[in-house]
Amino acid sequence: EVQLVESGGGLVQPGRSLKLSCAASGFTFSNYYMAWVRQAPKKGLEWVATISTSGSRTYYPDSVKGRFTISRDNAKSSLYLQMNSLKSEDTATYYCARPEGGYDYFDYWGQGVMVTVSS
Amino acid sequence: DIVLTQSPVLAVSLGQRATISCRASQSVSISSINLMHWYQQKPGQQPKLLIYRASNLASGIPARFSGSGSGTDFTLTIDPVQADDIAAYYCQQSRESPRTFGGGTKLELK
Numbered sequence: 001e002v003q004l005v006e007s008g009g010g011l012v013q014p015g016r017s018l019k020l021s022c023a024a025s026g027f028t029f030s031n032y033y034m035a036w037v038r039q040a041p042k043k044g045l046e047w048v049a050t051i052s053t054s055g056s057r058t059y060y061p062d063s064v065k066g067r068f069t070i071s072r073d074n075a076k077s078s079l080y081l082q083m084n085s086l087k088s089e090d091t092a093t094y095y096c097a098r099p100e101g102g103y104d105y106f107d108y109w110g111q112g113v114m115v116t117v118s119s
Numbered sequence: 120d121i122v123l124t125q126s127p128v129l130a131v132s133l134g135q136r137a138t139i140s141c142r143a144s145q146s147v148s149i150s151s152i153n154l155m156h157w158y159q160q161k162p163g164q165q166p167k168l169l170i171y172r173a174s175n176l177a178s179g180i181p182a183r184f185s186g187s188g189s190g191t192d193f194t195l196t197i198d199p200v201q202a203d204d205i206a207a208y209y210c211q212q213s214r215e216s217p218r219t220f221g222g223g224t225k226l227e228l229k
Contacts, residue, residue, distance in 0.1 A: 037166075044209065044220055044221070044222045044223045045158075045166065045209055045211070045220040045223075046220065047217055047218040047219070047220070050218075059216060061216075061217035062217075095165055095166070100171070104154075104213035104218060105156035105168060105171045105172070105211065105213060106156075106158075106166070106168060106211075107168050107171070107177065108168075109165040109166055109167070110165060111164075111165055112165055
């Protein structure tokens with residue numbers, strides 16, 4: 001059974017940093033691209049980052065480019081999101097998700113972790 | 120960016136058909152492959168994949184869910200609607216980066 005379990009969320013002040021983790025199990029982690037998707041309170045879904053199988057390629061929307069860094073450790077079957085220079089608009093539930101193949105739909109999602117950016 | 124537009128709310132009666140639409144600001148199809156996908160999200164839960172590539176049912180999803188469409192106009196149909204289907208539904212395109220989602224349609228009981 002595929003499982004994605006996020007951790008590392010919490011309350012952080014604007015301008016500070018936070019690192020999220022996602023522990024994957026139930027599939028061969030190193031064979032899959034991985035991604036982060038977020039959802040602000042009472043709002044819709046927003047793709048945040050994607051990383052290739054080896055970690056050599058990363059992709060971001062303009063809203064987080066230069067502030068967020070996605071990374072992975074295939075030996076530990078773990079995905080990370082380093083978030084720097086956090087803003088109040090980054091307040092959201094962050095989901096770890098697995099994009100399927102070349103079509104990039106998200107076939108598995110974690111339960112999510114809440115990040116609140118507030119002073 | 121490709122903008123996906125959904126109606127915010129759809130009210131239906133149990134046992135009836137629900138038709139949820141998603142319109143893209145430009146085509147999300149490539150050589151007859153329709154790069155539009157649908158998710159269901161219940162309150163307090165993570166999204167769940169329902170339909171991929173416009174019309175393919177994801178694993179474990181009941182056959183009362185179906186998807187159709189091409190180009191810029193896509194539809195998710197639930198027939199018949201059951202009480203367990205009351206949730207928010209999101210479309211998502213993977214034709215271009217950034218991957219974008221529709222604003223969601225909240226399915227409510229009439």
